[in-house]
Amino acid sequence: MNNWLFIHEKLRASVPVIVLWVLDSEGSSPGRRGFKMVVAGDGQFSGTIGGGMMEHKMVEKARSLLNTGLRSVLLQRQYHDKSHQRDQSGMICSGSQLIAFVPLQPEQADLVGNLLAAFAERRDTLVALNPEGIATTGSPAERIAHFTYEDEDHWSYAERLDQRPVIHIIGAGHVGRALSQQMTLLNFYIKLYDNRPALNTFLENSFAHEKIVADYEKMEELIGDAPDDFVVIMTFGYRDDKTVFRQLAGRRFRYLGMLGSEVKTITLIRELGQEGLPADTWEHCFVPVGLPIYSKTAAEIAVSIAAEIIREKNRDLPTGRNYVTSE
Secondary structure, three states: OHHHHHHHHHHHOOOOEEEEEEEEEEOOOOOOOOOEEEEEOOOOEEEEOOOHHHHHHHHHHHHHHHHHOOOOOEEEEEEOOOOOOOOEOOOOOOOEEEEEEEEEOHHHHHHHHHHHHHHHHOOOOEEEEEOOEEEOOOOHHHHOOEEEEEEOOEEEEEEEOOOOOEEEEEOOOHHHHHHHHHHHHOOOEEEEEEOOOOOHHHHOOOOOOEEEEOOHHHHHHHHOOOOOOEEEEOOOOHHHHHHHHHHHOOOOOOEEEEOOOHHHHHHHHHHHHHOOOOHHHOOOOEOOOOOOOOOOOHHHHHHHHHHHHHHHHOOOOOOOOOOOOOO
């Protein structure tokens, strides 16, 4: 949201801006779909489209377009290799990205303000983009996240205004607080749950975006349908962990993990099996949670969990590296 706040501030101050907006990316392009960088007419900027020489060139082009008074959306493909004769970015990481130069004028401050107001009311607000510019409403296709392209005059793009992935941290103790802090640094939207409303680490957790006093018997309905979300269970004790895990283990999430020792994990899995829960219900879960890096402190445990989540979040993205394992 920082970019949109920056845009709104500049437009209200009668400063035009150009938004560099990555609409599509392939291969090992450093700038992924949805990345944005805002170049303002007063020389200031916000955000990134991937950095390096490519970003520098695009910023210089945006400044030139501001001086010439660009009024319509301009598309430019950037190739990150030497095999293309045109539109080379100067980088050699391979891949490409399609960048839209989107000009916004001071008279569009209200439009951006409306986007911010809509976002404040609900997190799933969409922003649409087409050759005419930014739109708050559009065709039915523009009401879901998408990118379609026929040619430079016929294309459509839409994305959620808030691109942050959501993590549900169930348990607001010391590790819950440390994990909240770590996931804030990684730009996650944090929902923190605990059944102890007076718990100091729950009340004093300033990193969580939402803090929910939860009945652990009703976690399934509290979280709802969230196949793209990340969930970490770390309640006060074994019984509550088991109560929550039993409800969520069979649900579809991007990631589901539970904190605990190997002994606790073995005990829980054995008991669930004896109670009739099929093994394939929890085989996809990360139990115990976190990479095995011998973490001891709350902060170290949070790092191990965050690293595992990053690995799963980015697993299917191209890296530009060939990983070779040795025996």
